[in-house]
Amino acid sequence: MAHVIHTTWIVENHSPALGGDGLKRGAWLEPVMGLEMIGLLVHQPTLEALLSRSWGDLCKAMDSGSLRQQRPAQDEILTTTFAIDAEAEWLDWADAHPGDDQTSVHEVLKAHIDGAEGLLHLMKWASPGQWEVWEGRAFLYLEAALGRDATDIHELYTEAVWTETCARLHGTAPDEFAERVVMGWMERRKGLGETLDEAQDPKIIPTYEAHTRASKALVHTVNRAMNEDDLHLVIGREHLEARKWGHGEWNLFAYLQTS
DSSP states (O other), X not given: OOOEEOOOBOOTTSOOOOOTTSBOTXXXXXXXXXXXXXXXXXXXXXXXXXXXXXXXXXXXXXXXXXXGGGSOOOOSSSBOOOHHHHHHHHHHHHHHSOOOTTSBHHHHHHHSTTHHHHHHHHHHHTXXXXXXXXXXXXXXXXXXXXXXXXXXXXXXXXXXXXHHHXXXXXXXXXXXXXXXXXXXXXXXXXXTTOOOOTTXXXXXXXXXXXXXXXXXXXXXXXXXXXXXXXXXXXXXXXXXXXXXXXXXXXXXXXXXXXX
């Protein structure tokens, strides 16, 4: 089974304390509909190949696009990034954080205070795709997977929740889980006194379709992570500092320092 890597939440303006399950509960994380929870699948052999190159060689290769045949095939079900866009993001970051051309990428990133951000750019290049969902909707999907209510938004990012989610969804039929999610969504609407009549609310059908797609994509993501040893599932959040992504030795900051 592939490893599942989790997000570290740390209070802003405080130094990161890396340890335990990586979850720092000192700061409230209010669920925000406009921000996205992200489940990034990373192909470890591809990532390691990038990190082992010299800084100058990787920058030239990214600039020319000569590595694209080595990139993992992009998943048609998940959100993907065009190679040219991923390369441009890396090159923009590399231009602002220069390194010695003869030194390995890993060592250059390790020496940079913002090296985890560069690592995250490379993870995205080395990814076949990612699962994205508005954070305000994450409760709906993860609670359906867990079969229980989450205590707060913090819990949705913990190692325990994602380990249990993967175990429960592994082997589940996407249609079955999507139906479970949609039924839960309908019950919540009823409990709030909201209509389920599309004639009264034109957003009913688009929302139903969005929940169905996201539910199926979550099962697909989990099954790939569980079935493919070379894939790692990295759970993160839009606009979160890269150094706060990851869990334990796979926290991006810790990974650069200890690997």
